[in-house]
Amino acid sequence: MEIGKRDPVTGKTTTGHEWNGIEELDTPVPRVVLFFLFVTILFSVVYWVLMPAWPLGVTYTKGLLGFDDRQVVASAVSDATLERAAWTDKVASMDFPAIQADEGLMRSVRETGRTLFADNCAVCHGVDAKGGPGFPDLTAKAWLWGGSPEQITQTIEFGINSGHPDTRVSQMMAFGRDGVLDRKQINDVVAYVRSLSGAEAATGDNAGRIEAGREVFAANCVACHGDTGKGNVEVGAPDLTDAKWIYGSDTQSVFNTVYGGRQGHMPHWKDRLTPIDVKVLALYVQSLDGAAK
Structure with missing residues (x-):
């Protein structure tokens, strides 16, 4: 070409x-x-x-403007610290009722508490705090160890069956595995326990099982769960009369609980969170009501 x-x-x-x-x-x-x-x-x-x-x-090369990203970040962190201190100092000095009565302060508590919860607690209790198998629903107000801010603070700080010397300790016996109850007694007490929350009706042949289970319950379970099955926050024994079940309410799940026992676990946060963070988190958890967040 x-x-x-x-x-x-x-x-x-x-x-x-x-x-x-x-x-x-x-x-x-x-x-x-x-x-x-x-x-x-x-x-x-x-x-x-x-x-x-x-x-x-x-x-x-520094450039004629002398711009420095590190200084910008350091300044932003300093400003955020001062802004946070404006309300965290109040939280540190005020008691729980006074904080809860201050709606403006509680708004900051809820915003920060939501982040703290997502970073530290959501892996077990869920982002919505509704729990799951083996982990309590924190929006249900069915507290194992008490639902006051002071009681929640203690639970957060020391954990449950954790490695902290002041940990809360909770252990349910394995009534079947350890031979305390035979299979018929376990089936009877399972029927009775389920009837306390209305999960099982005392009709027909089932009425006899429930009545027999009442006697088994009175002889073996009232020390922790109380005569009426309402539980005991001193030992972390759940209320068996409500509809909130940690390990499941169906017959097999309750049987497994009675037969093999249960031992919940929660890590202690005293050495991992600051006192302010613990206080904020306790107030946040106590304020949860099951509504969409």
Whole structure:
């Protein structure tokens, strides 16, 4: 192909390249592309002069503006700390009833508590705090160890069956595995326990099982769960008369609980969270009501 040959259709010269009979025109780069390329280069040069840009061994060019991201971040952290201290100092100095009576302060508590909960507690209790198999629903107000802010604070600080010397300790016996009750007694007490919350009705042949289970319960379970099955926050024994079950309310789940026992576990947070964080978290958990968050 001839170099500089003029294309009869466009009138432009060719470059001398040809592919499968298609000749390449010698078309210049569009001016708009050259314009933006020039603007980009100009911007880069100006940026290099004004802002920190080029590494120089152990240092770098500082730029005429002297901009420093570290100073910006440090200033933002300092401002956030001062802003947070404005209300955390109040939380530290006020008692729980006074804090709960201050709606503006509780708004900050709930906002911060939601983040603390998501970072530290949601892995077990869920983001919505509704729990799951083996983990209590914190929105249900069915407290194992008491639901006052003071009681919740103690639970958070020391945990349950944790490694802290002041941990709360809770253990349900394995009545079947350890041979305390035989299978009939377990089936009877399971029927009775389920009847306390209305999960099982005392009708027909079942009425006899429930009555027999009442006697088994009175002989083996009232020490922790109380005569009426309402539980005991001193030992972390749950209320068996409500509809809130940690390990399941169906017959098999309750049988497994009675047969093999249960031992819940919660880590202690006293050494991992600050006193303010613990207090905020206790107030947040106590304020949960099951509504969508």
